[in-house]
Amino acid sequence: MKIGLVFGTRPEVIKMAPIYIKAKEMGIDIVSIATAQHREMMDMMLKVFKMKPDYDMNIMTENQSLNGVAAKVLVKLEEIICKENFDWIFVQGDTTTAMAGAISAFHKGVKVGHVEAGLRSGDIRDPFPEEMNRRVIDQVSDLLFAPTTNSRKNLLEEGLNKERIVVTGNTVVDALYYVQEKFDLDSIRKKYIEVENYILVTLHRRENWGEKMKKILEGIKEFSQEYNLPIVFPVHLNPKVREIVKEVLDGYEKAILLEPVDYITFLSLLKGARIVASDSGGIQEEAPSFGKFVVVCRNTTERPELIESGYGILAGTEKSSVYKALVRGIDVKVDRTKNPFGDGKAAERILKAVI
Numbered sequence: 001m002k003i004g005l006v007f008g009t010r011p012e013v014i015k016m017a018p019i020y021i022k023a024k025e026m027g028i029d030i031v032s033i034a035t036a037q038h039r040e041m042m043d044m045m046l047k048v049f050k051m052k053p054d055y056d057m058n059i060m061t062e063n064q065s066l067n068g069v070a071a072k073v074l075v076k077l078e079e080i081i082c083k084e085n086f087d088w089i090f091v092q093g094d095t096t097t098a099m100a101g102a103i104s105a106f107h108k109g110v111k112v113g114h115v116e117a118g119l120r121s122g123d124i125r126d127p128f129p130e131e132m133n134r135r136v137i138d139q140v141s142d143l144l145f146a147p148t149t150n151s152r153k154n155l156l157e158e159g160l161n162k163e164r165i166v167v168t169g170n171t172v173v174d175a176l177y178y179v180q181e182k183f184d185l186d187s188i189r190k191k192y193i194e195v196e197n198y199i200l201v202t203l204h205r206r207e208n209w210g211e212k213m214k215k216i217l218e219g220i221k222e223f224s225q226e227y228n229l230p231i232v233f234p235v236h237l238n239p240k241v242r243e244i245v246k247e248v249l250d251g252y253e254k255a256i257l258l259e260p261v262d263y264i265t266f267l268s269l270l271k272g273a274r275i276v277a278s279d280s281g282g283i284q285e286e287a288p289s290f291g292k293f294v295v296v297c298r299n300t301t302e303r304p305e306l307i308e309s310g311y312g313i314l315a316g317t318e319k320s321s322v323y324k325a326l327v328r329g330i331d332v333k334v335d336r337t338k339n340p341f342g343d344g345k346a347a348e349r350i351l352k353a354v355i
Contacts, residue, residue, distance in 0.1 A: 001028060001029065001087045001088070001354070001355070002029040002030075002031065002084065002085060002086050002087050002088075003023065003028060003029070003030045003031070003086065003087065003088045003089075003090055003113075003354070004030075004031045004033055004080070004081070004084065004086045004088070004089045004090070004105075004110075005019065005020055005030055005031065005032050005033060005090050006033045006035065006077065006089060006090065006091050006097065006098070006101040007032075007033070007034060007035070007042070007092060007097065008034060008035030008036055008037030008038065008042060008057075008059075008073070008095060008097030009037050009038045009041065009042055009095050009097065010038060010041040010042055010044065010045050010263070011092075011093060011095075011281075011282045012042075012092045012093060012095060012097065012098065013042055013045035013046055013049065013051070014045055014172060014175050014263060014282070015092050015093065015115060015116065015170070015171045015172050015175065016090070016092050016115065016171070017045070017048075017049035017051060017175055017178075018171045018174035018175050018178065018346070018347035019090065019115065019171060019347045019350060019351065020032060020049070020051060021049065021178070021347070022174075022347040022348055022351055023347075023351055026351060028351060028355075031054045031055070031084060031086070032051060032052075032053045032054050032055070033053065033054065033055045033057075033077065033080060033101075034046075034053035034055065034056045034057065034058075035057045035059050035069075035072075035073050035076075035077075035097045035101070036056060036057060036058045036059055036060050037059065037060060037064075037069055037073075037095060037096065037097045038060065039058070039060040040237070040260075041237070041260060044260075044262045044263065045262075045263055047262075048179070048262060048263050048264060049175075049178075055080050057072065057073070057076045057077075059072040059073065059076070066096050066129055069096045069097065069100070070096050070099065070100040071100075073096070073097055073100035073101055073104065074100050074103060074104045074107075075104075077089075077100070077101055077104040077105070078104050078107070078108060081104070081105065081108045081110060082108070086105075086110050087110070087111060087354075088110065088111045088112070088113050088142075088354055089101060089102070089104075089105035089110050089111070089112055089113070090112075090113045090114075090115055090350075091105075091112065091113075091114060091115065091137060092114075092115040092116055092171075093115070093116045093130075093134070094116075094119070094127075094130035094131070094133040094134035094137070095130070095133065096129065096133060098114075098133060098134075098137055099129075099132075099133035099134075099136050099137055102114065102136070102137045102140050102141060103136070103140060106140040111142040111143070112137075112140055112141040112142055112143075113141060113142065113143045113145060113350070113354060114137050114138060114141040114143070114144050114145060115145050115171060115350065116145065116147050116151075116170065116171075117134075117137070117138050117141065117144035117145055117146050117147075117151060117155065117165070118138065118144060118146040118147075118150075118151030118152060118153075118154045118155040118165070119134055119147075119151055119154070119281075119302035119303065120134075120135075120154045120302050121300040121301065121302040122300060123300055125207075126207055126298075126299065126300050127205055127206070127207055127281075127298070127300075127302075128206055128207050129206075130281075130302075131302070134302075138155060138158075138160065141164070142164065143164055143166060143353060143354065144160065144164050144165045144166070145166055145168045145346075145349075145350050145353070146165055146166065146167050146168065147167075147168060147169060147170035147171075147285075147341060147342065147346070148167065148169075148170070148305050148340065148341065148342075149167055150304060150305055150308075151167075152165050152167050166349065166350070166353045168342075168346040168349040168350050168353070169341065169342025169343055169344075169345060169346035169349065170285050170341040170342045170346055171346040171347050171350070172282065172285045172286055172341065173285075173289055173339065173341055173342040173343065173344045173346065174342075174344050174345070174346050174347050176267065176286060176289045176344075177344040179263070179264060179267055180267075183264050183268075185264070185267055185268040185271050185272075186268070186271070186272070188264060188265055188268040189265075189268035189269055189271065189272045192232065192256065192258065192265070192269065193230065193232055193256060193269075193272070195230075195272075196272040196273075196274070197229065197230075197274050198229055198230040198231065198232045198256075198272070198273055198274060199220060199223070199224060199229050199230070199231050199232070199273065199274065199275055199276070199277055199326070200232050200233075200269055200270060200273035200275075200276045200277070200278075200292075201217075201220060201231055201232065201233040201276075201277050201278065202233070202234060202236075202278045202279070202280050202283060203216060203217070203236070203241065203245075203278065203279050203280075203297065204236040204238060204241055204279065204280065205279040205280075205298065207298075208279050208297070208298070208317060209240045209241070209244075210240075210244070212317040213241070213244045213317075214244050214247065214248060215317060215318055215319040215322070216277075216279075216297045216317055216319075216322050217244065217245065217248040217249060218248060218319045219318070219319040219320065219321070219322030219323040219326070220277050220322060220323075220326065221248060221249065221252060221255075222319070222323050223322075223323050223326040223327065224252075224254050224255075225254070227330065228254075229254070229274060230254045230255070230256055231249070231252075231254055231255045231256065232256045232258070232269055232273070233245070233249070233255060233256065233257050233258065234258040234259070234260050234261045234266065234269070235257055235258065235259070235260070236260065237260055245257065267286070267290075270283070270286060270287065270290055270292060271290045273292055274330070275292070275293055275294075275295065275326065275329055275330055276292050276293065276294045276295065277294075277295040277297055277315075277322065277326060278294060278295070278296065278297060279296070279297045279298050281301075281302065281303060284296060284301065284303045284306045284312060285303065285306075285341045287306075287311060287312070288306070288309070288311045288334070288339045288340060288341060289339060289341075291334055291336040292311075292334075293311060293312060293313075293329045293330075293332045293334055294306060294311060294312035294313075294329075295312070295313055295315045295322065295325045295326050295329050296312055296313065296314050296315055297315050297316075297317060297322055298314065298315075298316075298317065299314075299316055299317060300314075301314055305340035305341065306340065308340070309334075309335075309338055309340040310332070310334055310335060311334050311340070312329075313325045313328060313329055
């Protein structure tokens with residue numbers, strides 16, 4: 001059996017790496033295919049997991065469009081599929097790389113496995129374009145690796161055959177266990193901030209660009225001032241994000257603004273945080289493994305397990321709502337024995353399902 005593993009962004013590498021590592025351990029022929037939709041941030045992650053792509057499309061260009069990314073992946077992956085005799089193509093999540101990769105494989109008659117299937121926000125334009133991407137991928141996939149029972153329920157409600165769905169847990173937990181075994185996270189964190197008492201912030205979502213992000217940051221800043229807590233913020237490379245961050249936080253003495261950090265450093269910052277404010281889907285999955293409460297700075301979430309398990313709150317994007325959510329969340333005691341996203345054995349379940 002031969003599996004093609006397609007990825008192009010930092011989160012995809014994090015969640016695909018455990019499958020790559022486990023497949024090697026099990027003696028499965030696995031071929032890694034990088035699109036480099038996000039070149040620099042993808043490469044950071046590959047180094048962490050000691051992965052070298054067998055194929056590298058290198059598609060990233062300045063000011064690339066979603067259609068441009070999709071078109072390149074469709075064509076270039078077809079060329080690779082024609083060279084290799086794949087039994088399966090695996091894609092992960094909801095990126096344009098994943099959507100185009102799934103369609104390209106489907107067109108060529110290769111079975112598609114969707115890692116992290118079944119997530120839904122309920123609004124096809126929020127998050128954009130991720131909600132549309134994940135729905136399309138689920139339609140063309142032969143096996144749907146749902147990370148939770150909620151995800152499985154979403155797929156069943158859409159009429160997808162239960163025989164196609166396997167509940168696996170989320171591979172992000174596998175990745176976290178890998179990192180914790182190999183790195184001293186506390187020592188790494190101390191290079192940036194000595195104390196374990198700060199707000200960890202990440203913001204990058206396309207639908208939050210502009211006035212929404214400004215209001216979110218104003219709410220976080222007000223909370224920081226009120227509670228005398230530093231803000232630690234690895235700022236995304238996107239110029240539109242950086243412009244807003246500079247406008248609100250430049251010169252604020254309690255804001256530690258960092259360049260994008262590698263995955264190990266980020267996890268060290270997550271482990272030491274008092275509370276998290278983010279619009280990232282990945283952090284919603286990672287934080288429970290460290291017992292951290294997340295203020296989700298969005299109007300919807302496709303990860304309701306975070307809220308239901310008491311690990312987070314949906315804050316919206318208004319200054320006052322973000323501030324109030326942080327106030328509510330700062331002293332919440334989470335149940336660290338109940339991780340809604342799995343036990344670190346998702347990759348093994350995924351590979352056994354295709355075997």
